[in-house]
Amino acid sequence: MITYDFLQHYWWFIISLLGGLLVFLMFVQGGNAQIFMLGKTEAERGLIINSTGRKWEYAFTTLVTFGGAFFASFPLFYSTSFGGAYWVWMLILLTFVLQAVSYEFQHRVGNPRWVSFFRNCLVINGLLAPFLIGAAVSTFFTGSDFVVNKAAMGEMNPVISVWGNGWHGLEALADYRCWLFGLMLVALTMCLGILYMLNNISDSEFSVRLRHRLRIVSVGFILLFIASMGSIFLSDGYAVNADGVVALENYKYLHNLSQMPGVSILFLLGVLLVLVGLSLALFSERYYSKAVWPAGVGTVFTVMSLFFLAGYNGTAYYPSTSNIQSSLYLANSCSSEFTLRVMSVASLIIPFVLAYIVYAWRSIDRKPITREELATAEEKY
Amino acid sequence: MDTALIGWSRAQFAMTAAYHWLFVPLTLGLGIIMAVMETLYVVKKDDFWKQTAKFWQKLFGINFAVGVATGIILEFEFGTNWSNYSWFVGDIFGAPLAIEGMLAFFMESTFMAVMYFGWKKVSKGFHLTSTWLTAVGAAISALWILIANAWMQHPMGMEFNPDTVRNEMVDFWALVTNPVAISKFFHAVFSGWEVGGVFVVGVSCWYLLKNRESRFARQSILIGSIVGVLGTFMVMFSGDKSAVHVAKYQPMKLAAVEGLENGGPRAPFSIVPGVEIPGMLSILATHDLEGIVPGVNDILSGYIDNEGNVIPSVEEKIERGKAALRSFQDYRAVRDTNAVMAAEAREALEQNMDYFGYGYLDEPQEVVPPVGLVFWSFRIMIGFGSFCLLVLLLALWFAYKDRLSGKTWFYYVSMASIPMIYIAGECGWMTAEIGRQPWTIEGLLPVKAAVSSISASSVITTFFIFLAVFTLFLVIEVRILIKAIRKGPGIDEVLPDIK
Numbered sequence: 001m002i003t004y005d006f007l008q009h010y011w012w013f014i015i016s017l018l019g020g021l022l023v024f025l026m027f028v029q030g031g032n033a034q035i036f037m038l039g040k041t042e043a044e045r046g047l048i049i050n051s052t053g054r055k056w057e058y059a060f061t062t063l064v065t066f067g068g069a070f071f072a073s074f075p076l077f078y079s080t081s082f083g084g085a086y087w088v089w090m091l092i093l094l095t096f097v098l099q100a101v102s103y104e105f106q107h108r109v110g111n112p113r114w115v116s117f118f119r120n121c122l123v124i125n126g127l128l129a130p131f132l133i134g135a136a137v138s139t140f141f142t143g144s145d146f147v148v149n150k151a152a153m154g155e156m157n158p159v160i161s162v163w164g165n166g167w168h169g170l171e172a173l174a175d176y177r178c179w180l181f182g183l184m185l186v187a188l189t190m191c192l193g194i195l196y197m198l199n200n201i202s203d204s205e206f207s208v209r210l211r212h213r214l215r216i217v218s219v220g221f222i223l224l225f226i227a228s229m230g231s232i233f234l235s236d237g238y239a240v241n242a243d244g245v246v247a248l249e250n251y252k253y254l255h256n257l258s259q260m261p262g263v264s265i266l267f268l269l270g271v272l273l274v275l276v277g278l279s280l281a282l283f284s285e286r287y288y289s290k291a292v293w294p295a296g297v298g299t300v301f302t303v304m305s306l307f308f309l310a311g312y313n314g315t316a317y318y319p320s321t322s323n324i325q326s327s328l329y330l331a332n333s334c335s336s337e338f339t340l341r342v343m344s345v346a347s348l349i350i351p352f353v354l355a356y357i358v359y360a361w362r363s364i365d366r367k368p369i370t371r372e373e374l375a376t377a378e379e380k381y
Numbered sequence: 382m383d384t385a386l387i388g389w390s391r392a393q394f395a396m397t398a399a400y401h402w403l404f405v406p407l408t409l410g411l412g413i414i415m416a417v418m419e420t421l422y423v424v425k426k427d428d429f430w431k432q433t434a435k436f437w438q439k440l441f442g443i444n445f446a447v448g449v450a451t452g453i454i455l456e457f458e459f460g461t462n463w464s465n466y467s468w469f470v471g472d473i474f475g476a477p478l479a480i481e482g483m484l485a486f487f488m489e490s491t492f493m494a495v496m497y498f499g500w501k502k503v504s505k506g507f508h509l510t511s512t513w514l515t516a517v518g519a520a521i522s523a524l525w526i527l528i529a530n531a532w533m534q535h536p537m538g539m540e541f542n543p544d545t546v547r548n549e550m551v552d553f554w555a556l557v558t559n560p561v562a563i564s565k566f567f568h569a570v571f572s573g574w575e576v577g578g579v580f581v582v583g584v585s586c587w588y589l590l591k592n593r594e595s596r597f598a599r600q601s602i603l604i605g606s607i608v609g610v611l612g613t614f615m616v617m618f619s620g621d622k623s624a625v626h627v628a629k630y631q632p633m634k635l636a637a638v639e640g641l642e643n644g645g646p647r648a649p650f651s652i653v654p655g656v657e658i659p660g661m662l663s664i665l666a667t668h669d670l671e672g673i674v675p676g677v678n679d680i681l682s683g684y685i686d687n688e689g690n691v692i693p694s695v696e697e698k699i700e701r702g703k704a705a706l707r708s709f710q711d712y713r714a715v716r717d718t719n720a721v722m723a724a725e726a727r728e729a730l731e732q733n734m735d736y737f738g739y740g741y742l743d744e745p746q747e748v749v750p751p752v753g754l755v756f757w758s759f760r761i762m763i764g765f766g767s768f769c770l771l772v773l774l775l776a777l778w779f780a781y782k783d784r785l786s787g788k789t790w791f792y793y794v795s796m797a798s799i800p801m802i803y804i805a806g807e808c809g810w811m812t813a814e815i816g817r818q819p820w821t822i823e824g825l826l827p828v829k830a831a832v833s834s835i836s837a838s839s840v841i842t843t844f845f846i847f848l849a850v851f852t853l854f855l856v857i858e859v860r861i862l863i864k865a866i867r868k869g870p871g872i873d874e875v876l877p878d879i880k
Contacts, residue, residue, distance in 0.1 A: 054498055057449075057490035064453055065482030071460065072479035075471025075547075082460025082467070083833035089461055090843050093454055094850070100450035101854055104443055108861040150546035153469060154710040156741060159834040160465050160546075168835060335472045336542070336549040346480050353487050360491045360511070363503045379498050 007340035008330040011073035014347055016307030018066040020300035025059035026130055028052045030193025033126030035119055038213055043371050044206055051200045051369055053103045053381040060100060072343050076333035077318055080161040084146050085169025092132045099125035103381045127186060134185030135178040140310040141232050141253065142177050143319035148326040164322045180228040187221035192299065195281050195292035202368035211281060218278045238316035238327050246316050246327045256313045267305035273298025385837040387829050390462045393844045397454050399807060400851040404448035406806050409523060409570055410577015411441045412516030414608050419512050423505050429872060433597055436870035442497055443861050447854045464833035466821050473539050473550045474529055481525035489518030524566050531562035533822050535630040541734055543712050543727060561626050567619035571612040572806055578609015579769050579802040582776045584866055586795035589785060597872045599785055606777035613770040628666035628674060631823060633748055634816035635666060636677045637755040644676035681745050695745035702740030705733035741830040750818040758811040765805035772798045
């Protein structure tokens with residue numbers, strides 16, 4: 001029986017899936033963040049840019065679809081968070097805008113200064129986008145300063161969602177957990193960027209450097225992951241009862257983990273796969289180039305499970321710290337049953353979309369990129 | 382209400398949309414042209430067509446990047462700058478945006494990567510399929526965006542729910558088959574074909590002027606002009622439909638477009654101020670000489686429409702809108718405590734719901750958009766669009782009859798028509814969007830009730846940041862396009878009559 005409650009959970013699942021895919025696909029940002037750290041020569045920088053440059057549209061498109069899906073299924077989050085945490089979202093968008101043109105523009109202008117400028121734009125996007133997205137997602141657990149009053153639409157100058165301060169989202173940076181989450185995501189995307197390039201670039205000298213860099217980045221990631229997960233699981237969470245009343249609950253997210261065995265398994269499996277991926281890249285001479293796949297699947301699983309912890313099991317996924325009853329949970333922020341049903345039918349296209357992406361991806365990446373290919377290719381960045 | 386906030390929020394959205402629409406039409410039109418060229422390559426097995434298609438694909442790629450960069454901002458600005466709107470109608474409006482992402486944008490971007498990088502990596506057939514899917518994906522993307530836009534112009538398929546305080550979708554099919562959406566889709570997409578055609582003809586004429594790439598230029602002119610002419614005729618056909626819809630659903634916009642103060646049957650069409658064709662507006666807007674076209678004053682004071690319905694004055698609409706808002710407040714106050722009073726309040730709300738949005742207005746004059754701006758935007762669109770059709774027809778004739786040689790005057794005219802078609806497109810959107818002010822959703826939600834609660838200074842800051850970034854992108858893109866055009870496809874095969 002497909003009930004309204006089921007549809008709300010289904011759409012949170014879709015949002016979580018898109019979130020997981022987005023984080024994985026941000027290996028593009030992770031690779032770009034290290035253009036100057038990893039690329040010691042122009043040829044190597046060219047390898048990095050051409051490797052990530054053939055995939056940037058996927059992360060970009062997933063971000064657009066993630067936004068559209070949130071708008072369609074949980075419009076109160078869209079209106080409250082985007083209109084409230086204005087500066088955070090605007091900065092995220094600005095970095096993606098810079099990225100979108102930087103590949104095409106860098107060499108075509110015909111001036112070394114512009115090459116450097118656009119590559120720096122890629123680095124900025126590579127560092128800032130994961131950090132800000134990580135910080136924004138961390139507020140699913142830490143809360144934000146807003147009040148929601150839907151009845152305001154009856155007033156002459158209505159305001160449904162009001163942000164509580166003039167920092168419009170940047171105040172989240174005062175919370176160490178946002179920093180941990182943001183930096184963890186930067187480190188994760190850097191790891192994924194390296195793993196992707198190990199798979200996508202065939203160059204023994206460069207591979208050695210990539211794997212050497214991975215040692216440092218992966219240790220940083222693991223430490224930040226442990227710290228950020230610890231900070232979540234040891235924090236209070238925002239529980240919603242059957243009447244829609246929100247209350248603080250000690251160790252809510254830890255409780256969610258124990259009360260939802262499926263999510264716990266998904267979380268542990270995800271973490272394990274990421275660790276397997278990192279281990280293969282670091283220690284296996286035979287499989288290091290394949291390491292991106294277990295790590296990628298593990299990333300999707302882990303991110304999905306974190307979204308489940310934030311939104312399922314009677315949890316307010318976008319808590320308000322200034323007015324706890326304004327907190328957003330699935331039932332009070334979702335679209336109508338009719339819309340969710342329509343959208344659910346539309347979502348059946350997703351497996352086909354994933355299938356043709358995989359097919360197109362394999363078609364382009366059948367052979368890894370080499371220096372020789374780039375030296376003669378007409379179509380390159 | 383902070384009028385500066387409303388003004389700057391509108392300015393930011395308008396600026397982003399205007400920049401976005403500089404890049405989208407070329408994506409729509411050039412996509413089809415390059416797909417036709419690649420099809421010729423596969424069918425004729427002539428390497429000339431491969432090189433020709435590749436050249437236009439290169440220009441397509443440069444243009445595409447800035448298009449998506451401006452597009453992502455537009456989508457998120459609904460949330461960042463129009464927060465009330467996002468909740469009040471997100472139940473309906475969000476769906477087409479999400480479907481666009483799932484159904485179209487992934488298709489467009491995935492297969493564009495294959496088209497761009499796959500020449501030596503995939504089979505001819507798969508590459509050709511990818512090129513077509515890139516073009517089709519762009520059109521499907523436009524379809525869902527225009528379904529969303531058309532719903533704002535002519536909302537349907539929804540009901541207001543005072544418990545959730547939002548409009549909720551009740552008929553998805555009505556949303557998709559909204560007559561305004563259908564005419565808008567064809568009008569916008571085929572205007573892209575006209576832009577693509579004019580662009581290809583103009584650029585190709587530059588090569589003829591420089592006596593370079595002769596075969597490439599002639600064949601490109603032939604394909605470009607065919608696509609452009611077909612597109613323009615469809616633009617005219619859909620424009621006619623669009624005029625009828627505007628007359629029916631947005632009479633104030635039509636009155637502004639025509640600068641019509643006092644209308645009625647046999648309404649005149651104004652070519653420019655002082656030059657009118659009697660009765661023509663009635664024919665265009667209603668397909669009937671005796672059809673009633675209300676003017677601005679008629680709408681303000683109330684009139685009887687073509688179906689005999691009495692349309693109340695704006696003052697009365699405002700009063701009924703305020704009654705709707707009061708009933709809504711009453712309902713919210715008693716809904717949990719007094720079922721009888723709640724039912725009465727809800728009934729009163731439903732009686733005045735058609736005028737809900739008018740309740741936010743203070744003065745009847747607020748429903749009048751900037752007439753001069755809309756009036757001239759429309760005329761520039763028609764004038765420049767028609768001129769470009771003439772250029773395309775000439776290009777088609779000359780190319781078909783192989784009489785392109787030595788027509789220096791035509792080369793210059795074709796090149797000059799490139800900026801003209803862009804101006805026409807921008808003016809088209811100005812007509813459509815400024816003409817519907819003050820409404821974000823016609824009759825339901827004015828801009829002043831839709832805006833986010835942020836400081837005007839924040840919006841001013843982001844406005845100028847995006848203005849600077851987009852302007853920089855535009856300048857660089859034009860520079861890169863010019864550079865790529867100067868370099869040329871390098872085919873350089875001169876036809877006999879040129880020699």
